[in-house]
Amino acid sequence: MVFPYDYSELPLIAIVEIFSYLSHNTLLSASSTCSSWRNVLYHPKLWSSIPYRPLRLHLIHRHNDIHCFRYLTTNFLNLTRYIEIRFDPTDLNIIKDILQVLDAIACTNRQIKILIFRPTSTRCALAENEQPFVPLCDKIFHLLKQIIECNQALEILSFGCWFESLFRIEELVHVLAQRQSQSIKQLHLASIKNSETHSIADIYLTSQSFLPFISLNTLSMDSTYLTNELLQCFAQQPTQLKRLIVHVSEFRSDTQPVDETVWQSVSTMMPDLRVTVHMLNAHETFRKYSRILRPSMPLSHLRMYFCSSLNVDLLCYLSVHYRSTLECLDVIDSVTEPALRYHNLFRAEPDPLVLLAWQCKKLTSLTILGYEVLEVNLLAIAKLRPQLRTLNVCADCVMTLQYGHLQMNHQFVEDDDGNDAFIQYGICTNSIQTIIGQVLGWPWHPLSKHEIPIGVYEYTVPLELSFIEQIHNVFESSI
Numbered sequence: 001m002v003f004p005y006d007y008s009e010l011p012l013i014a015i016v017e018i019f020s021y022l023s024h025n026t027l028l029s030a031s032s033t034c035s036s037w038r039n040v041l042y043h044p045k046l047w048s049s050i051p052y053r054p055l056r057l058h059l060i061h062r063h064n065d066i067h068c069f070r071y072l073t074t075n076f077l078n079l080t081r082y083i084e085i086r087f088d089p090t091d092l093n094i095i096k097d098i099l100q101v102l103d104a105i106a107c108t109n110r111q112i113k114i115l116i117f118r119p120t121s122t123r124c125a126l127a128e129n130e131q132p133f134v135p136l137c138d139k140i141f142h143l144l145k146q147i148i149e150c151n152q153a154l155e156i157l158s159f160g161c162w163f164e165s166l167f168r169i170e171e172l173v174h175v176l177a178q179r180q181s182q183s184i185k186q187l188h189l190a191s192i193k194n195s196e197t198h199s200i201a202d203i204y205l206t207s208q209s210f211l212p213f214i215s216l217n218t219l220s221m222d223s224t225y226l227t228n229e230l231l232q233c234f235a236q237q238p239t240q241l242k243r244l245i246v247h248v249s250e251f252r253s254d255t256q257p258v259d260e261t262v263w264q265s266v267s268t269m270m271p272d273l274r275v276t277v278h279m280l281n282a283h284e285t286f287r288k289y290s291r292i293l294r295p296s297m298p299l300s301h302l303r304m305y306f307c308s309s310l311n312v313d314l315l316c317y318l319s320v321h322y323r324s325t326l327e328c329l330d331v332i333d334s335v336t337e338p339a340l341r342y343h344n345l346f347r348a349e350p351d352p353l354v355l356l357a358w359q360c361k362k363l364t365s366l367t368i369l370g371y372e373v374l375e376v377n378l379l380a381i382a383k384l385r386p387q388l389r390t391l392n393v394c395a396d397c398v399m400t401l402q403y404g405h406l407q408m409n410h411q412f413v414e415d416d417d418g419n420d421a422f423i424q425y426g427i428c429t430n431s432i433q434t435i436i437g438q439v440l441g442w443p444w445h446p447l448s449k450h451e452i453p454i455g456v457y458e459y460t461v462p463l464e465l466s467f468i469e470q471i472h473n474v475f476e477s478s479i
Contacts, residue, residue: 158188181212193249220245315352333370
């Protein structure tokens, strides 16, 4: 005989013990059963037993998000060790709420292991020439400094390209070196410069700034920081760097490229190092790109956002020098009329993108948005690299190319020996899509407008909205 039992009357210690075995999402679901189980959610043991149980705070549309934001900060801010804050940095009222949260963290939580900022834009709440701008940056600096000084063993810190937090980055790195040098494993200092921030005074971090970080394995930074001395410093660390993420927004004539001999030495001394390069709205020639992309750099990921610079020279350079390291090539540009071309389709030379897929044995991700791509070349790429987990192209940019001759009645007759060429845009036949999907082992199709980043078609929106989330995901991919 089964006797009914009111599980809400279980002793608190028993419920807490049971709940401690649940995953984060299951715990949240269980807490919605009744008020007594909801109260158990606030027990410190449930947050300390799993060090990386995340508290994700969202404050993007303040009117809609503020109540949930305040509820979470009131009840969990002093319990969690993993805090992620996603917010709109262009809203001054939201920035004030973020300052209150940082102040509360500095005063009540000294057990933080992971602190991540995910601003939804690179733009600022205040213009640089507005009077409160510098005091606002100073306030953010002092709160972050207090958090760094008060916590015992911070492991991961990402500023998420939040400009105001990076305004005094040299001093923050100095504080980190003094207080968290033994524990910090991942540090994200890279920025995304735009027309508003290109005029900001240069920030220089010397190699001495990073000497104390003996546990650092992942670092993101701007290309202006990348020097011979800095790389040699990393090569001498007891715990060697595994991931280096470099942001390139501009090419300065007064910045010296890293010597090829230094990269050769670093690649030998740090065989596990993999470099990711993000080209951000950097419209330059191949010669300028080669100042960053040195032949002996262990490049694993290259992402180019709105650079309009993909060409034969660059693709051939990647194929030759990174055939044993390149895993990902993402190129995103606006769709124009006609679409951009990375080579002349009517020449007899092989497609350089197909050659890259053939040469780069480790390639698992390929995205080419905004450029003309022949459907037969997509099939060739898939057959050369069946291990691809990502193969993204714009549906509007896929082409079919037929040779033949144009008759007197203006009818086109297909003929391999014909002198005329007939091009159709936005055509990728179902049979080709099916074959590519069978080769890759997953359903494949070219991307339609609603599946690609907003800036590819919408020319009026800030370009960084098309890639800032991807960059945040790159920063957090190793957590």
